[in-house]
Each structure stands twice: as C-alpha cells, then as structure tokens.
Amino acid sequence: MSTTSTPSANRDKVLATALILFTRKGYFNTSMRDITRESGVSTGSIYHYFRDKEGVALALYQSLIARMQEEFSAIMRRHDSTHDQCRAVVALLFRITESEPEVMTFMLYVKHREFLPEERPVCSSAPFEQMRAMVQRGMERGEIVHCDVLVASTCLFGGAIRMITSRLDGIVEQPLAHYLDDVWACSWRAVAAN
Amino acid sequence: MSTTSTPSANRDKVLATALILFTRKGYFNTSMRDITRESGVSTGSIYHYFRDKEGVALALYQSLIARMQEEFSAIMRRHDSTHDQCRAVVALLFRITESEPEVMTFMLYVKHREFLPEERPVCSSAPFEQMRAMVQRGMERGEIVHCDVLVASTCLFGGAIRMITSRLDGIVEQPLAHYLDDVWACSWRAVAAN
DNA sequence: GTCTATACGACGATAGAC
DNA sequence: GTCTATCGTCGTATAGAC
Numbered sequence: 001m002s003t004t005s006t007p008s009a010n011r012d013k014v015l016a017t018a019l020i021l022f023t024r025k026g027y028f029n030t031s032m033r034d035i036t037r038e039s040g041v042s043t044g045s046i047y048h049y050f051r052d053k054e055g056v057a058l059a060l061y062q063s064l065i066a067r068m069q070e071e072f073s074a075i076m077r078r079h080d081s082t083h084d085q086c087r088a089v090v091a092l093l094f095r096i097t098e099s100e101p102e103v104m105t106f107m108l109y110v111k112h113r114e115f116l117p118e119e120r121p122v123c124s125s126a127p128f129e130q131m132r133a134m135v136q137r138g139m140e141r142g143e144i145v146h147c148d149v150l151v152a153s154t155c156l157f158g159g160a161i162r163m164i165t166s167r168l169d170g171i172v173e174q175p176l177a178h179y180l181d182d183v184w185a186c187s188w189r190a191v192a193a194n
Numbered sequence: 195m196s197t198t199s200t201p202s203a204n205r206d207k208v209l210a211t212a213l214i215l216f217t218r219k220g221y222f223n224t225s226m227r228d229i230t231r232e233s234g235v236s237t238g239s240i241y242h243y244f245r246d247k248e249g250v251a252l253a254l255y256q257s258l259i260a261r262m263q264e265e266f267s268a269i270m271r272r273h274d275s276t277h278d279q280c281r282a283v284v285a286l287l288f289r290i291t292e293s294e295p296e297v298m299t300f301m302l303y304v305k306h307r308e309f310l311p312e313e314r315p316v317c318s319s320a321p322f323e324q325m326r327a328m329v330q331r332g333m334e335r336g337e338i339v340h341c342d343v344l345v346a347s348t349c350l351f352g353g354a355i356r357m358i359t360s361r362l363d364g365i366v367e368q369p370l371a372h373y374l375d376d377v378w379a380c381s382w383r384a385v386a387a388n
Numbered sequence: 389g390t391c392t393a394t395a396c397g398a399c400g401a402t403a404g405a406c
Numbered sequence: 407g408t409c410t411a412t413c414g415t416c417g418t419a420t421a422g423a424c
Contacts, residue, residue, distance in 0.1 A: 010389085026308035028222035031417055042391050047419070049389095111305050114220035121363040147376050154360060155353035155380035162352035163345070169315040172344060182341050186349035190384035204407085226400060236409050237401080243407095247400070391424075399416085406409075 011049045013039045015063070018056050023105040027057060027115045057115055064107055068127040076130070082138025083192075087184055089131060090160045094176035097164050105168055108161065131157060135191075144191045155190045159183055205243045207233045209257070212250050217299040221251060221309045251309055258301055262321040270324070276332030277386075281378055283325060284354045288370035291358050299362055302355065325351060329385075339387045349384045353377055 017039035021030040032053055036043050050056045071092060079085045097104040112119055122128065135153040138144035144152055163183055166172045172179070211233035215224040226247055230237050244250045265286060273279045291298040306313055316322065329347040332338040338346055357377055360366045366373070 008389085026305065029308060032419080033417070043419080044392080044421095045390055053418070109305075111220065111303075114223060121365070123360055123363055123365050147380075148373065150360070150366060151357070151373055151376045151380065154356045155377060155384070158354070158356035159349035159352035159384065161356060162348045166317055166344070166348060169317055171315070171317050179342065179345055182345045183349060186341075186345065186384040190349070190353065190380040202407085225398080227398090238403095238410080239408050241401070389424105391422100393421085393423100395418105395420075397416105397418090400414100402413075403411090404409100405411105406407105 008049070010039075010041045010045050014041050014046055014049065014056065015060050017041075018060055019102050019106060022057065022060070022110060023102040027110065054115060057112075058119070060106065061112060061116060061119065064103060065125050065127065068107065069130065072127050072130045076134065082134055082141060082143045083188065085134050086131075086138070086156060087188070089134070090157070090184055090187065091180060093160065093164060094180055097167055098175050098177070101168060104164060109165055109168055142193055145193045152191050156187055159187050159190075202243070204233075204235045204239050208235050208240055208243065208250065209254050211235075212254055213296050213300060216251065216254070216304060217296040221304065248309060251306075252313070254300070255306060255310060255313065258297060259319050259321065262301065263324065266321055266324045270328065276328055276335065276337045277382065279328050280325075280332070280350060281382070283328070284351070284378055284381065285374060287354065287358060288374055291361055292369050292371070295362060298358060303359060303362060336387055338385045346385050350381055353381050353384075 014035060017035055018030075021034055021038060025034075032043065032046065035041075035056070036046065039046075046056070050059065072089065075085055075088045075092065079088055093104070107122065113121060132149060132153045135144060135156060136149050139146055139149065139152065144156075160183055163172065163176065163179060167176055208229060211229055212224075215228055215232060219228075226237065226240065229235075229240065229250070233240075240250070244253065266283065269279055269282045269286065273282055287298070301316065307315060326343055326347045329338060329350060330343050333340055333343065333346065338350075354377055357366065357370065357373060361370055
C-alpha cells in the first residue's frame with residue numbers, strides 16, 4: 001500500500017548495507033563495489049533501484065529522518081509538559097545510540113553536506129524543528145526562561161547531543177543510560193524558569 | 195629557528211589553500227589538481243613538501259590543534275576562576291568562528307577520522323583535554339557541582355559548541371557575539387554549584 | 389528484475405628535466 | 407626546489423544478455 005508497489009528485499013538489503021558501510025568507513029571510502037560485495041546484490045540491480053551512489057545515500061537519509069519525525073511526534077502526543085517531552089527526546093536519542101549506533105551516527109555525525117549538497121543540513125530538518133517547537137511551547141507556558149528560542153533549544157539539547165557524539169567517538173565508556181539523570185539535570189537547569 | 199630551516203612560502207600557500215578547499219568542498223571533493231590550481235603551486239612542489247594528500251591534511255590539522263592549545267594555555271594563565279576561564283574559552287571560540295570560520299569548521303566540523311584514521315578524534319585532542327581540566331579544577335574548588343567530569347564539561351560547553359556548528363550551518367543569523375551573554379548564562383547555570 | 393562484463397573518466401602519485 | 411608530462415589504478419556507471 002506504499003507508493004512503490006514492491007518494497008523488494010534487494011532494495012532494503014542495499015540500504016541496510018549502505019548504512020553500515022557509510023557509517024563505518026565513510027561515504028567516500030565506500031565504493032559501489034563494496035556495497036555489491038557486502039550486500040550480495042549485483043551492480044545492475046542497485047542501479048535499477050537507485051539513480052546513482054548519491055541516490056542510495058539520499059534514500060537512506062530521508063528514511064531515517066522520517067522515522068525520527070514519527071518517533072518525536074509520538075513523544076509529543078504521549079507527554080504533556082515540555083519538561084517531560086524534552087526529557088523523553090533525550091532518553092530516546094540515548095537509547096537509539098546504544099541499540100542502533102549506526103542510525104545515530106548517520107543522523108548526527110556523517111557530513112551529509114559533502115555528498116548531498118542539495119539537502120538541507122540536519123539541524124534544519126524536521127526532527128530538529130520539532131525540538132525547537134517543543135522549546136517554544138515551553139517558553140509560552142512559562143516552563144522555560146524567556147529568551148531566544150534558538151539559544152534555549154541549543155543549550156537544552158546541546159549537552160545531550162555532545163554526549164552522544166562523544167559516546168560514538170569512544171570517549172564515553174559507560175552506556176549512555178548510566179549518565180541520563182545527570183545529563184538531564186544539567187540540561188534542564190540550563191533553561192528552566194524560576 | 196624552527197625545526198624546518200626554511201618555512202617556505204609555497205608550503206604555507208598550499209596549507210592555506212587546502213584549509214579553504216577542504217572546508218568549502220570537503221576533503222574528498224577536493225583533488226590535488228584543485229589545490230595546484232588554486233594555490234598556484236605545482237604538483238611536484240606539493241609532493242616535495244608533503245608525502246601525499248593525507249600528509250597535507252595532517253600538517254594542517256596538527257598546526258590548528260597546536261594553535262588552539264596555545265590560546266587555551268594563555269587563557270588559563272590570564273584568568274583565575276574556572277568561571278572566567280571557561281567563559282573566555284567560549285568567547286574565544288565564538289570570535290574565531292566569526293573571523294576565521296574555516297579554522298573553526300576544520301577543527302569542529304570536518305570528519306577527520308575519514309581521512310586521518312590514525313589520528314585521535316578531536317574530542318580527545320589537547321584543547322579538549324584542557325577544557326576538561328578546567329572543569330575538573332572548578333569541581334575541586336567548589337565552583338562546579340560535583341558530578342562526573344565528562345558530563346559536566348560536556349554540558350558546560352555543549353550548548354556553545356552546538357551554537358557554533360549551527361552558525362557555521364547558516365541556521366543562526368546573527369554574529370555569535372550577539373548571543374554570547376545568553377548562551378553563557380544558560381551554560382553556566384547548567385553546572386554552577388549552589 | 390537480476391546478472392556479468394566493460395567502457396570511460398578522474399584521480400593520486402611519479403619521473404625526470406631544469 | 408620547482409616544474410611539466412605521464413603512468414597506472416580504481417571507481418562510477420552503462421550495455422545488454424537472461
């Protein structure tokens with residue numbers, strides 16, 4: 001019932017392989033030959049589903065952004081206060097970082113601009129706009145100090161996001177769940193009203 | 195009086211050109227041909243000074259890290275309290291971001307690991323260790339809440355660093371100086387004792 | 389839709405004269 | 407130290423059979 005009638009196992013296999021290789025070795029260090037070898041799908045088939053190498057990266061990027069957007073929307077429905085919404089976002093990001101590090105790496109850490117020059121930068125993508133919207137709402141409700149929304153949202157999530165990239169870099173030893181309470185305490189204190 | 199007797203104008207020209215091109219188009223989108231064309235230095239000369247393309251990137255990376263390290267050391271000498279030291283660091287980073295965006299881009303934003311696999315990630319480089327040392331000291335003095343040093347330093351600087359990357363991405367409209375007071379207020383509140 | 393074989397261009401790096 | 411000319415490799419993408 002999706003727009004493309006046959007989702008095709010091969011197409012998915014290519015995307016899954018690309019996610020692993022792009023995050024492990026980088027986009028430019030991954031050749032189409034690598035993808036054919038690791039996925040077991042032939043060159044011809046790959047070019048049947050995707051225009052070119054960039055097309056593979058684009059499809060991957062958009063599918064991950066869309067997934068994030070849905071998860072964030074679910075959080076916004078599930079929680080009332082800005083405090084609870086934002087904490088749930090951080091908890092979700094921490095959880096994904098541990099269970100699917102490649103997903104997080106590709107979202108936050110891969111320099112899409114170098115191979116997807118047409119695409120908007122991640123930080124202006126839908127999920128990041130949802131994060132800013134939550135903060136905006138919190139300001140209107142008086143939960144968050146009144147100041148520039150961009151500043152507040154950057155400071156609120158900046159620590160957590162840097163914690164994630166540090167973890168992905170191997171600087172942080174323990175699973176992120178171990179730090180969640182402390183990080184959130186600092187983050188919320190940075191912007192909480194009163 | 196440096197280790198290499200002749201610093202050579204050509205060598206510097208190559209490094210300056212590489213900084214511009216690597217940050218503007220990315221390392222992999224920049225060919226040695228681009229560097230020869232833009233710098234006006236011939237292929238032969240470049241390979242006289244550097245082992246290979248990676249050698250150019252490495253020399254550039256190390257010179258920028260060294261410069262940062264010196265500037266941070268000067269800050270640590272000039273200020274006493276952790277509060278003042280850390281605020282000076284943020285102010286410095288904001289200033290460099292505006293006056294030499296390529297330097298900041300190359301330091302924070304270029305994925306060195308993809309083309310300098312042997313090098314330690316930026317976050318474990320000397321300047322970042324200096325930042326953690328400042329926080330550690332602040333904790334011992336009672337200026338900063340007692341908690342995991344990594345968490346505190348990540349939360350203290352995370353907002354500012356994300357502000358910088360947002361600015362480099364074009365998300366932030368105003369020069370960073372405009373946000374310095376607000377950002378620092380949030381950042382310090384996140385970790386300040388009492 | 390899937391495959392193999394291959395064309396073609398671009399790149400990094402070298403050789404060797406000056 | 408600097409240059410030009412060139413080599414060999416590799417990677418993307420296509421052609422065309424099944």
